[in-house]
Amino acid sequence: MNSSKGVYYTWLGLIGAAILAGLYAAIRLFTQGHYLFNTNDVLLWSLPLGSYIYLALTSSGLTLLASLPLVFGVKKFEPITKRLVFLAIATLIGGFVAIGLELGNVLHMIYIFLSPNLSSPIWWMGLIYSVELVVLIVKFFLMHTGDWHSLFSRALGHISFLGALVAPLMIGSIFGLTESRVTYFGPVMPIYCLLMAILSGTALCIFYNLVVAGIDGNGLSEAKQGIFDDITRFFTYTLGTMIVFVLVKVAIESATVIPDFLNYRQYAQAFGGIGKLNTEVLLGLMLPFVLMLIPWIRAGNGSRMLASGLVMLGTLAMHMEILLAGQSRPIGPKAEQYPEYISYFPTIYEWLVLLLAVAVALLLYTLGERYLKLEAAPGH
Amino acid sequence: MPRYAMVIDLQRCVGCGACSIACRSENNVPDGMYWSNKITETSGTFPNVRYHYIPTLCNHCENAPCVRGCPTQAMHKLENGITMHDPNKCIGCKYCEFNCPYGVIYFNWRKPHPFWQDESELIKGGTYSPAEEASKAGGKVLPYYNPERNETLAGIRPKGVVEKCTFCDHLVKRGELPRCVEACPADARVFGDISDPNSEVSKLLGKFRPFRLREQLGTDPHVFYIRDFNPAHYQPTKGGV
Numbered sequence: 001m002n003s004s005k006g007v008y009y010t011w012l013g014l015i016g017a018a019i020l021a022g023l024y025a026a027i028r029l030f031t032q033g034h035y036l037f038n039t040n041d042v043l044l045w046s047l048p049l050g051s052y053i054y055l056a057l058t059s060s061g062l063t064l065l066a067s068l069p070l071v072f073g074v075k076k077f078e079p080i081t082k083r084l085v086f087l088a089i090a091t092l093i094g095g096f097v098a099i100g101l102e103l104g105n106v107l108h109m110i111y112i113f114l115s116p117n118l119s120s121p122i123w124w125m126g127l128i129y130s131v132e133l134v135v136l137i138v139k140f141f142l143m144h145t146g147d148w149h150s151l152f153s154r155a156l157g158h159i160s161f162l163g164a165l166v167a168p169l170m171i172g173s174i175f176g177l178t179e180s181r182v183t184y185f186g187p188v189m190p191i192y193c194l195l196m197a198i199l200s201g202t203a204l205c206i207f208y209n210l211v212v213a214g215i216d217g218n219g220l221s222e223a224k225q226g227i228f229d230d231i232t233r234f235f236t237y238t239l240g241t242m243i244v245f246v247l248v249k250v251a252i253e254s255a256t257v258i259p260d261f262l263n264y265r266q267y268a269q270a271f272g273g274i275g276k277l278n279t280e281v282l283l284g285l286m287l288p289f290v291l292m293l294i295p296w297i298r299a300g301n302g303s304r305m306l307a308s309g310l311v312m313l314g315t316l317a318m319h320m321e322i323l324l325a326g327q328s329r330p331i332g333p334k335a336e337q338y339p340e341y342i343s344y345f346p347t348i349y350e351w352l353v354l355l356l357a358v359a360v361a362l363l364l365y366t367l368g369e370r371y372l373k374l375e376a377a378p379g380h
Numbered sequence: 381m382p383r384y385a386m387v388i389d390l391q392r393c394v395g396c397g398a399c400s401i402a403c404r405s406e407n408n409v410p411d412g413m414y415w416s417n418k419i420t421e422t423s424g425t426f427p428n429v430r431y432h433y434i435p436t437l438c439n440h441c442e443n444a445p446c447v448r449g450c451p452t453q454a455m456h457k458l459e460n461g462i463t464m465h466d467p468n469k470c471i472g473c474k475y476c477e478f479n480c481p482y483g484v485i486y487f488n489w490r491k492p493h494p495f496w497q498d499e500s501e502l503i504k505g506g507t508y509s510p511a512e513e514a515s516k517a518g519g520k521v522l523p524y525y526n527p528e529r530n531e532t533l534a535g536i537r538p539k540g541v542v543e544k545c546t547f548c549d550h551l552v553k554r555g556e557l558p559r560c561v562e563a564c565p566a567d568a569r570v571f572g573d574i575s576d577p578n579s580e581v582s583k584l585l586g587k588f589r590p591f592r593l594r595e596q597l598g599t600d601p602h603v604f605y606i607r608d609f610n611p612a613h614y615q616p617t618k619g620g621v
Contacts, residue, residue, distance in 0.1 A: 033490035033539040034472075041413075041486050044474045104472015104487065104540030111452035111469045122475050123451035179597050180445065180481030332483030332593070333417035333436045 015363045022356020025349045026101055034104060036349040042330045043342045047350040048102040050320040051357050053171055055095030057193060061201015062088035063164035070157035077227055082143050083374040089136045094361030101353045121173035132163035148378040168197040182260045183326045196315055199242050202235045203311035210305045232304055236292040243285050250276045263329050270321055284314010382573035383461040384547055387584045388435055391607035392568035395433040402563030407529050408522055408536050410492035415545040416560050438463060438484045438545035439601030446476035462547045467534050470541035477542055481594050485544045492536050493521050
């Protein structure tokens with residue numbers, strides 16, 4: 001008992017230290033400016049924005065999974081639903097921390113509401129995720145008080161489902177609507193982001209629940225084992241779909257002779273790769289897919305953790321790869337003052353933004369597990 | 381209401397950069413940023429090479445991607461067609477800069493003009509610090525600060541927001557020309573109302589075959605280029621034989 005308490009407080013201490021380090025970075029960013037990032041007027045968006053995209057999309061994926069019982073009535077999944085909603089909230093708050101520190105002037109966010117621009121995908125993304133967060137928190141509160149299926153509660157479930165469906169499309173549109181940067185793949189990008197949301201959300205769901213079961217020491221109950229058998233199958237289908245998508249993307253990138261793509265290629269394997277396939281695709285998509293295709297490996301909780309963990313890392317790397325490669329070359333007259341290709345490695349401040357965002361999410365997960373009865377389901 | 385446009389005559393432009401220097405002084409533009417800039421290119425293979433120079437600035441596009449994407453309308457169109465920015469509404473997301481096909485928007489990554497805010501003296505007790513010098517000159521941050529810029533836009537834009545060329549809207553508003561047009565020693569820049577068929581810009585666009593940068597994107601830029609500076613000539617032949 002004492003040793004588990006010790007581990008718990010050590011864990012909280014680590015999270016606290018990470019948050020303090022992140023807050024130091026935040027204060028420096030607010031007072032000194034964003035030159036503390038390894039960015040410039042060519043490579044504008046870097047690890048903090050990649051972290052936001054990753055966390056926000058993962059939150060949408062978790063909400064979409066939670067909608068199976070909340071919207072589509074799949075009662076079998078109810079034992080993990082409250083935790084899914086909570087994870088979605090905590091992950092989205094982590095994402096907001098990352099974007100808050102990425103923005104040059106976060107205090108002006110009030111103008112999102114006072115001076116809206118309906119033709120801006122960033123405006124829609126900001127609005128939908130803000131509403132989504134409020135709806136998820138109210139929905140979670142209702143579930144916590146035992147109200148899962150009242151009309152109001154169900155309406156909130158439906159709204160959060162729609163939000164989680166549309167928000168990733170808006171993130172994709174931010175890139176896809178940029179006609180002058182063809183390497184972001186135009187209208188295909190929103191679909192890509194939606195698929196990535198489902199994939200990373202499912203991966204976090206599997207990984208997190210297995211970690212919690214491991215910490216409890218009791219393993220998964222029989223009912224939960226059945227749930228995760230289903231979710232792992234769904235995870236494998238999603239991985240397969242994502243692989244097809246990525247292969248088509250690689251084929252287009254390889255075949256085209258549009259100059260932007262020829263330039264893009266020189267940067268498109270920041271993490272290395274074999275042939276046209278990037279390391280993060282090989283290790284973050286294909287290896288987990290192959291592992292999950294083999295029935296006896298798929299059945300093991302250890303291998304499920306490995307596969308979902310690889311996908312969590314792989315999807316973050318894939319977001320970063322796309323984000324950076326499309327901004328690697330100066331546009332127009334900026335070629336006069338910047339090199340032909342911009343190299344990038346995050347500064348300590350960028351790592352600290354990621355650390356703060358993840359630490360805030362982890363703190364919420366930890367406190368939620370301790371105080372909010374995340375295992376609760378209707379009728380229990 | 382006029383729709384302002386600029387015609388740049390590449391035959392007259394000598395590439396002296398006076399436009400960029402004048403712009404910098406007029407608008408208190410920080411180091412590392414170029415509201416007025418240039419694209420230089422070389423074509424051919426040595427020894428048959430040639431140098432090309434295209435002055436650039438915000439194109440004040442009719443269908444401006446920066447305006448379309450700005451979540452708070454900080455980047456907006458004025459009635460006279462000028463693409464204007466309001467730093468008070470800017471959240472610093474940099475989407476306008478990401479979206480601009482012409483690379484003419486810059487972000488204030490730090491407090492602008494850091495050199496002139498430095499309080500350390502080069503020789504202790506012997507020289508002014510840059511900050512003291514600026515203050516003695518009576519400028520605001522800069523010793524050469526232009527207070528007129530402050531009439532329609534923050535004289536010096538704060539950190540965390542973007543900035544770009546405004547066609548010197550504060551000068552245009554009182555019937556003057558943008559500073560780059562005024563400063564051009566070769567009179568290579570013509571500024572005026574494109575909706576008026578009798579304006580000089582309209583006449584030039586009818587007389588020469590203009591081109592605009594990345595026209596295929598459909599942004600409808602309002603900076604036009606005419607002619608080309610090329611004194612070279614070659615002997616007429618039948619097919620090069």
